[in-house]
Amino acid sequence: MAKKRIVILGGGESGVGTAILAKKEGYKVFVSDKGKIKDKYKEVLEHIEVEWEEQQHTEAEILKAEVVMKSPGIPETVPIVRKLVAKGIPVISEIEFASAFTSAKIIGVTGSNGKTTTTKFIYHILKSANINAGMAGNVGDSFAKQVAETKVDWYVLELSSFQLDGIVDFRPDIAVLTSITPDHLDRYENSFDKYRASKFRIIMNQTASDHFIYDADDENITDWIKENTVQPRQLPYSLQEKQKDGAYLKEENIVVKINNTEFNMPTSDLTLQGKHNTKNAMAAATVAQLLRIRKETIRESMENFQGVEHRLEKVLKINNVQYINDSKATNVNATYYALESMENETVWIVGGVDKGNVYDDLLPLVNEKVKAIICLGVDNQKILNSFGNCVDAIVETQSMGEAVKMAYRLAEKGDAVLLSPACASFDLFENYEDRGRQFKEAVRNL
Template identity: 75%
Template sequence: MKNKQKIAILGAGESGVGTAILAKKQGFEVFVSDFGKAKVKYKKALNDLGVEWEEGGHNEARILEADIVMKSPGIPEKAPMVQKLVEKGIPVISEIEFASKFTSAKIIGITGSNGKTTTTKWVYHILKNAGLAVGMAGNVGDSFAKQVAEENFDWYVLELSSFQLDGIIEFRPHIAVLTNITPDHLDRYDYKIENYIESKFRITRNQTEDDFFIYDADDELTLAWLGKYQIKAQKLPFSLDTKQKMGAYLEDNNIKIITPNSQFIMPKSSLALEGKHNTKNAMAASTVAQLLRIRKETIRASMENFQGVEHRLEKVLKINNVLYINDSKATNTNATYYALDSMESETVWIVGGVDKGNNYAELLPLVNEKVKAIICLGVDNAKIFEAFGNCVEVMMETQSMTEAVQMAYKLAEKGNTVLLSPACASFDLFENYEERGREFKNAVRNL
């Protein structure tokens, strides 16, 4: 690497500032540019670092002088600044690609439309319990680049979105997990599911025969892709429906895991988290643990005492024998499908937000069976009304969480469940799904 290579960083958020910290340590000349407004804590971090930065627009001439550009995942490929960089032939990469060049730690990369946060945290939980020197980053925890700069881990567990994978060139996880593929973020992929699938499979593109690829053998889109394309990594499928020669499957209500050198069995009933989707998440996480030769007692204990993820089927309170559940992290229909499927009583469903190209048809049987009333929470609810208008007797509309929860309180009867599972992004009324979930919990506590 020639001395004082120039890196421009687009976006002064967690990944941008983390990349700046690592790039400065590695001797790069660093410039950070945010088209919007950066948070105070990130501006302070950049000032403390002595890095030049700007907000409220891009200094194009300065950015186009860079040898390499790190683009934050929230910035679309079609952004004018990104297009100009591509036209000029300047490499535009993700934080994941950049940081992976400066660590010798082995990487476990986890992606998928749903379940990736739970699986990432579950794997991290097992590895920590086993006493490994492990960091967790990507979409969760501190920036990966920042941890590479400041920590000395042997392993990283990375939750990877399709946007982060779009910016990789040589990134290679030793173990890659693809939890599932369902239509999501199609607005960023020209509304073509094949573009989104290709993006997810980038996680395995640089893997070799010495690496492992763990995937859902019940997932039709995943299987269709694997039927057309070859991958080099050793494949370890998991399934609720079919026995596997290698990988994980259910037999007599036991989870069985077979890896190249070992076997593991544990009863499904001892899992900390309920629901079919969590059984699959547990299969993926414990397959990773088996590959790492972690003691079976440690895996079992970690399967039993894992606390789960905030905003994912999180039980908030029971009021007048009505259970309120926060599933704000359900930002697509597949996540909401699993939520509705796990409901065991009549449900008042709070749904809506920014539609990312949803097809609500798959939810119709569950809505008919489980939902007594729908409360739409979003700026534009026309598509939801069109999809479910004939399914339920009561369908209401609101644009505030407090009002939505108060409506639900009036509609729910003893023994019912109130479920916030939006099936949509949150950006019309909230900063992110976390804020949406927190507002739901606060509104419930204030009833």
Template identity: 65%
Template structure:
């Protein structure tokens, strides 16, 4: 019997353990931290052996194959040792795809991947197709393969998940955009991160498709210098494309074999240029999967966005509060500020991943009346913006930040939580941060 060792007992780890056991592997799960109760129950119920708060090296290095959780960097000594011993270290996506019969739509990008994944899933569900959604969102892909292999699987894929693939190839790949993010995991080299994203297409064949943002210079220049086997289907807000998706007369058109007018951009449920792009990518994927254009249009008109992404919370005394906690990098915050129509009190900060805030300067000048810092170290934010924003206040948590913003904001303003940073200093996750902000707003 082959031995599968799973490092990290979160959603992807436990899902992989279940699938591994089902497929006849001897499974051992090891987590350096404490395992959450809900995952411990699943492991116990399935009779899977595990350890927590330690890694027993002897148990781990006699593995035939190791599945590493995306949160564990490749550079940790244990992973280096496994690789030196010639033991294959892969991601859940790689492991699960070997056993999956689904047609896979894979979505990656620095921003917009959650919304695009949800949009594709929403359209395909509306078309009554047997579809599952997983990867970096929702239920573990591996567990879905074990329990209910869907005809189509829509996967949100982070660069960390793509780093751990060998043969994985989606039938349809989508790259929403590429901007600097997670550089702390890529030796602060942007090109390493770019290579990671493009792993999504590296095993694709001529029968597969790569849908991408033609307006994104990073993507365009990579494609100029590298060969891709898949059929290229760009989407663009600026130019008409030979095949792919584009805008003409404020309407979305899809061109693949024939040209189809999908809908007017103004009736899209999610607003802003970045969301128009997400909708174009999703419509293109759905068209390849033979979904009728009326179903695509209806789905894009009634879609409800991702939680913690420009999510309206409440209006109090004429001030709109918006939760954009999912903006964990500068580019995501750029989109948020760009879509603000009223004077904005901006709540920002957290764990800096090597951010350059200068990109935000023109928007901050134009839209932001005050900055409320939410993080342990706010030096960089304060140094960047002290000249352009009259009022910058430091706070020590979501509740205090919300109260300060409440005092500053006047009727007709917007209070925007869009941190541009990771959340690990004061919060468990961006969801935890967003929920604490929403709670604080409700208590005002």
């Protein structure tokens, strides 16, 4: 039988992971990247003897594919993808490709905010319970690479809407949806409905024997559920209302109820404070209850879970001013949670590439908690217009070092300095991680 030919667009983590798995499964593989491929990835491709090209897409080669795996960062609208679709060649995501080659059970986590913390939270509990599990998707090694190289019983996958856009048969046993707020609308023709539908693809192949865990306080989620058929069993969680099945708060205790079994834990015992973290904990505890993990193990893991780098991460206290790195806040809603959790007067560093942000929701919090704003973006006009009248000082800066020095000047004893950009990172930084690291470096250099 002739080998099936797969073309992989994008030579990053997901692309190279897919190449490893495809090669192992006997595919003929060609990797094509419009940009440069990092040396560490080239070495892997050379080692597994896969053909690759960079800084170009050779159309003749690509259109010979029987199936194409597209990196999540490449929009559907680029010419080569349009040509593939017009030719009827399936264009799928790494998640779709890899899931066909594993018999492990899958927990898929998506949402505009909270998905990384919730994914790591669930993985942490599974590991504490000695369950043989892998974590992949947007975190850790690529899913395809792990499927090729390891054998586990469970995968916890953090899934972006872009990854879900490329699924056909992918079906998680447990789906978690943490939140839906306008984000990445530039990729969805500025349509919130299209973006929301893309998040809900996580449950499209689920059946009545699967489970769907979601935030019942989020109207963008509950409105969709009212209007659409949902096959899996629903386990909502809420800070506001008691749930028959699912998780809720009762006198500052998290309660998780499934099949008449109940798990309780005081929110004061969670390492991660703030309402949004209580919700992330509820989602993780619900998964743990479903897997019948011992209550003692769930409790212990929830008490010692440290959270995620670049998400409300306390860096240093200097002259009694706390510096906090929330570089992972790449949209307004994430920054809303950050500002909501601030207990001191705050100097706020904000800005980057605006993905169509509307800042209105932040106004009450800025009025209440923010004393000064430091802009760190290419075009700060929207930020200046939105908050110019609410704070004593608003300044524009050109680098992270400059922004941190300015914050140091503006902050007084007892204040906090918060990097929570509400935007994607731009040319000054490779990505939000790099932005967060530069912030921490600049703080340490004060």
